[in-house]
Amino acid sequence: MTRAEAADLPDDSTPRTPERLRRRTSRLLSQLTLRSDRLINDGLARVDARKWHYAVLASLLEYGPASQAALSRRTGIHRPDMVGVINELVARDLVERTPDPDDQRRNLITLSPRGRRRLRRLDALLDDLHDELLAPLAPAERDQLVELLTRLLDHHSRTP
């Protein structure tokens, strides 16, 4: 009840987000993802990489050479966008693009030795960046978050 004058002004210096908004999971997700994406993209940009590079390189290491369409399906990158991503990777000598002898419609994308080294580098960098992203959480909490998010994503991927 004291300081009535100050109470007149809405607390605009610290413009609190309405509770309704703060609590909505969808908003938490999009706000946090905005910051997460920025963190990851900036970090990768500093070493002339993009997250799509990582996705493709990881996919190639784990499953071996593949067509652009298969990579597209595995990474979630759309087929039209994959063209540009592969171009960038080829330009950096991280990947080779050769016609598939067994199917002339396809290009076979192969991981180069340099690409393999690059992937290791990016993995280390991403570990650091995620440490920064998840800084406020204890290890067990990080696992829990991953588990919850995975369950949700799986659910909404099965039934689009």
Place this chain on the structure above:
Amino acid sequence: MTRAEAADLPDDSTPRTPERLRRRTSRLLSQLTLRSDRLINDGLARVDARKWHYAVLASLLEYGPASQAALSRRTGIHRPDMVGVINELVARDLVERTPDPDDQRRNLITLSPRGRRRLRRLDALLDDLHDELLAPLAPAERDQLVELLTRLLDHHSRTP
């Protein structure tokens, strides 16, 4: 070891995402947010609303009439984009835009009775949509998710 022929083909019919990718929190976040945003936006679009409408209406109900700049700060909507949002709300009679008598630079945005009803409607709709979004999670897990996300968002909002 049986069915050696089938083993030759990479399992392309179910194009598994590489483990490295699946585990990365940043990827889980952006993939899930993509789906979450789609769910929410589509749901709101069906009643001719957008999530910014909700944010502004909620902010007005909770803190009373405010300038566009204040609303911008509270909701996270950028000032240039706020102009259009208010225009849409005015066009739908959910909000009134009047010059602030105390400060001629400002417009005072006021919630209309119709806007108040609209907010209740949107709140109910969002409850349903979030039920769909969080379907695979038990109530306690939903709370836990909200708690973890809030901690992360707070951390990355304090220190941009």
Place this chain on the structure above:
DNA sequence: CGTATAGCGTTAGTCTCACTAACGCAATGG
């Protein structure tokens, strides 16, 4: 066999978002 269907890589273009720059104007503080 031959023809329809489907998959491939690619080009082009759309739409939505978050964001920046800069303007004319009004208020405030040294």
Place this chain on the structure above:
DNA sequence: CCATTGCGTTAGTGAGACTAACGCTATACG
């Protein structure tokens, strides 16, 4: 009184997800 700051507004940028359509090739089917 003038410099600075804040306001609403217009315009425009850049990235990301996505669609349409094309020419080509492989496969399935009648």
